[in-house]
Amino acid sequence: MTSPNETRTRTAAQITRRDVRAIDTRAAAAPASTRLNRRRGVLNVFAGVAAFGFLAAYLVPTASAMAEGTPGSRFDTVQENAQVYVAAANLTPAGSLVYGAGYGVKLEPQSDGSPHPKASAEEWAAYAATKDVEVPAGATREEIQAAIDEAAKKAEEEAKKAEEAQAAKAQPAASSGAIALGSPLYTGGGAPSDWMAAAGIAQSDWGYVDYIVSRESGWNPNATNASSGACGLVQALPCSKVPGGGYNPVANLQWATGYATGRYGSWAGAYAFWTANHWW
Structure with a gap:
């Protein structure tokens, strides 16, 4: 049978061994934690270097472009290149497209005073009104143009008919083989x-x-x-x-x-x- 003193001795011995194992475990784990902290430090250094390099890559070209007087943004670059391309390729419709600092397009009237063929239906309707051409409500640009052309053709035909009628009126009346009044036939002979x-x-x-x-x-x-x-x-x-x-x-x-x-x-x-x- 075990005495109370032996029990206390064994418990103390067991606690001591547990403590020893805990201490050994912490001692073994300490180097791994230290290594992990070192790796994190290296990664932080590399991240800082990368961030600095990215910032330098962005700022240096921009500063250089501004120093040379060229557009500093992608929008400005695309805008300038587009205008240079249009001018070089001569893509501008004669008397119709106006390009400059922006992308606005202005459709100039044609030589006869009519709107540009691609002008809005409202502009064509206003022009039709000046020509006394009736345009139905909601008519498209193409329908308005057709109405104007038809009116011009009709006016031309009427003018031609009036001219022919005037010429016929001025032409002296003459029937087949008829003799003009007051001009008797010649009967005097001679050579x-x-x-x-x-x-x-x-x-x-x-x-x-x-x-x-x-x-x-x-x-x-x-x-x-x-x-x-x-x-x-x-x-x-x-x-x-x-x-x-x-x-x-x-x-x-x-x-x-x-x-x-x-x-x-x-x-x-x-x-x-x-x-x-x-x-x-």
């Missing part, structure tokens, strides 16, 4: 030489006169153009221009002399024009 002499035409011009009259009327004093109403030896148009009657050969030749000299300078000039154009 071409007699008519030219009576009209006061110099003999040196008779050849020119014969060439033109032969082709205009065949020397028939009563020749009449069925479609235009031209009459007489030289086919005067209208007959009423000939004093004394369009069918009188002498009066017709006298008028023709004034016409030839007034328009072509002489009968020779009239002859040259006729041979080149087959009319006079």
Whole structure:
């Protein structure tokens, strides 16, 4: 049987051994903790060096760019490069794109005063109003442009019709084979030489006169153009221009002399024009 003294001795011995093992454990763990602290210190040093290097890499180019007067931001660099590219490539539509310090685009009007083809529908609607062209509400730019083109085409056709009507009104009335009122047919007889002499035409011009009259009327004093109403030896148009009657050969030749000299300078000039154009 164990006595109380032995029990106390053993308990003390056991506690002492536990303490010893605890002390040994802490002693063994101490170097690992020290090594870990050293590693953390090295990592902190490297992190500081890396941060300094990153800061230097950012600040040095920026400071250098500012010292050289070049854009310091990526936005400024892209903006400058874009403008240089547009200018070098000549990409600007003539009279339409305005580029400068920013990216704003201005669409200039066209040479006829109409808006740029890519202008807004509101601008085209305002232009249509100045042309008295009705634009339905909500119309697109393309629909407004089509309406303006259609109105211009219609106005051109109406102007052409009015011009033709005016020309027809000025044209003397002449029916097929009709004789102009107040210009009786010639019945007096005679020969071409007699008519030219009576009209006061110099003999040196008779050849020119014969060439033109032969082709205009065949020397028939009563020749009449069925479609235009031209009459007489030289086919005067209208007959009423000939004093004394369009069918009188002498009066017709006298008028023709004034016409030839007034328009072509002489009968020779009239002859040259006729041979080149087959009319006079």
